[in-house]
Amino acid sequence: MPRLKAAQRREQLIEVATKLFAKTGYEATTTAAIAQAAGVTEPILYRHFRSKQELFVAIVREVSKYTLEQWQALIANVTDPAERLRIISSAMPDHMKRLSDYYHVLHGALATSRDKKVLAVMREHYDQIQTFFNRIVTEGQKSGNFRKELHPEAAAWQFIFSGIGYAMISLNLGPTDREIIKEVIDAMVRGIKG
Amino acid sequence: MPRLKAAQRREQLIEVATKLFAKTGYEATTTAAIAQAAGVTEPILYRHFRSKQELFVAIVREVSKYTLEQWQALIANVTDPAERLRIISSAMPDHMKRLSDYYHVLHGALATSRDKKVLAVMREHYDQIQTFFNRIVTEGQKSGNFRKELHPEAAAWQFIFSGIGYAMISLNLGPTDREIIKEVIDAMVRGIKG
Numbered sequence: 001m002p003r004l005k006a007a008q009r010r011e012q013l014i015e016v017a018t019k020l021f022a023k024t025g026y027e028a029t030t031t032a033a034i035a036q037a038a039g040v041t042e043p044i045l046y047r048h049f050r051s052k053q054e055l056f057v058a059i060v061r062e063v064s065k066y067t068l069e070q071w072q073a074l075i076a077n078v079t080d081p082a083e084r085l086r087i088i089s090s091a092m093p094d095h096m097k098r099l100s101d102y103y104h105v106l107h108g109a110l111a112t113s114r115d116k117k118v119l120a121v122m123r124e125h126y127d128q129i130q131t132f133f134n135r136i137v138t139e140g141q142k143s144g145n146f147r148k149e150l151h152p153e154a155a156a157w158q159f160i161f162s163g164i165g166y167a168m169i170s171l172n173l174g175p176t177d178r179e180i181i182k183e184v185i186d187a188m189v190r191g192i193k194g
Numbered sequence: 195m196p197r198l199k200a201a202q203r204r205e206q207l208i209e210v211a212t213k214l215f216a217k218t219g220y221e222a223t224t225t226a227a228i229a230q231a232a233g234v235t236e237p238i239l240y241r242h243f244r245s246k247q248e249l250f251v252a253i254v255r256e257v258s259k260y261t262l263e264q265w266q267a268l269i270a271n272v273t274d275p276a277e278r279l280r281i282i283s284s285a286m287p288d289h290m291k292r293l294s295d296y297y298h299v300l301h302g303a304l305a306t307s308r309d310k311k312v313l314a315v316m317r318e319h320y321d322q323i324q325t326f327f328n329r330i331v332t333e334g335q336k337s338g339n340f341r342k343e344l345h346p347e348a349a350a351w352q353f354i355f356s357g358i359g360y361a362m363i364s365l366n367l368g369p370t371d372r373e374i375i376k377e378v379i380d381a382m383v384r385g386i387k388g
Contacts, residue, residue: 123367173316190384
């Protein structure tokens with residue numbers, strides 16, 4: 001295998017680790033197994049990530065960054081705040097499917113890990129998502145689209161809770177009917193309207 | 195340790211297994227470890243449960259049964275369907291806390307297990323919860339409280355998605371503010387009203 005540049009190697013290790021974590025679980029996967037699957041020695045892996053935790057942190061940050069960039073792009077030309085929420089939510093099934101290995105890793109660790117660093121980066125992830133939704137809701141309140149007495153965090157958390165629950169069901173037990181998804185989104189948006 | 199009767203032994207094994215699954219994960223826990231923690235031999239354990247899967251199935255069914263009985267009792271004297279949804283949802287934080295070991299096991303397995311029997315009983319669990327909410331929503335549509343064009347399954351799934359997401363965040367990253375919970379519930383109920 002030809003040698004990769006540092007940034008490419010880092011990316012490759014993140015991808016390989018995500019696949020292994022998704023398949024055998026975060027706790028059960030060793031850095032030795034990740035190094036082997038990536039075709040490098042453990043010392044090489046440690047040059048990029050000092051520990052399994054650091055790899056996990058990098059995976060979560062990559063998901064956060066990618067997700068927010070995607071959402072930002074989706075709503076760049078949309079001004080109506082209700083429409084913004086609808087567009088992002090409607091894109092969730094494909095988004096989750098595309099990142100299914102990543103979401104298995106994130107949700108698996110959230111549900112089972114007691115590692116403080118693991119949980120801290122998950123908190124960081126949801127805080128970023130919360131801030132994103134919070135901003136849309138706040139703008140919607142200013143423009144008179146959404147109820148003014150609502151705390152924007154509450155609306156933001158509702159979208160996060162629903163998103164996590166949707167992913168837990170649909171990624172693990174089978175897809176949810178598109179019409180049901182549409183109606184759930186519609187009900188969520190109605191619930192925060194004036 | 196004095197000998198327990200069959201039903202008590204079964205209950206004890208379910209409790210011990212739940213604690214171990216919650217602590218070390220379903221996949222990593224062996225029947226040998228469960229038998230040891232329960233103070234019995236493996237053959238005794240196998241007299242009650244033929245496999246780890248069967249123990250898991252028993253745990254999930256116990257959670258389903260307990261949850262539905264609790265909810266039924268909570269709304270027995272309440273006729274307004276919106277109020278029924280509010281009461282059940284408002285009881286979730288305490289319900290989840292009381293059953294936190296059980297929910298760690300259920301959500302951990304849902305997020306990480308690929309075992310068909312494990313996933314089948316999780317599907318059975320959510321189908322029962324879905325039927326429960328579906329009935330309340332259908333009654334609310336008949337009485338004119340909820341929008342008639344809504345599929346009751348959609349409203350039911352919205353409550354399930356939110357409940358799972360809420361538990362994933364609150365049980366693993368720390369409690370959610372009570373005021374936020376109240377507003378999320380309020381928004382969900384508004385979203386399905388006429």
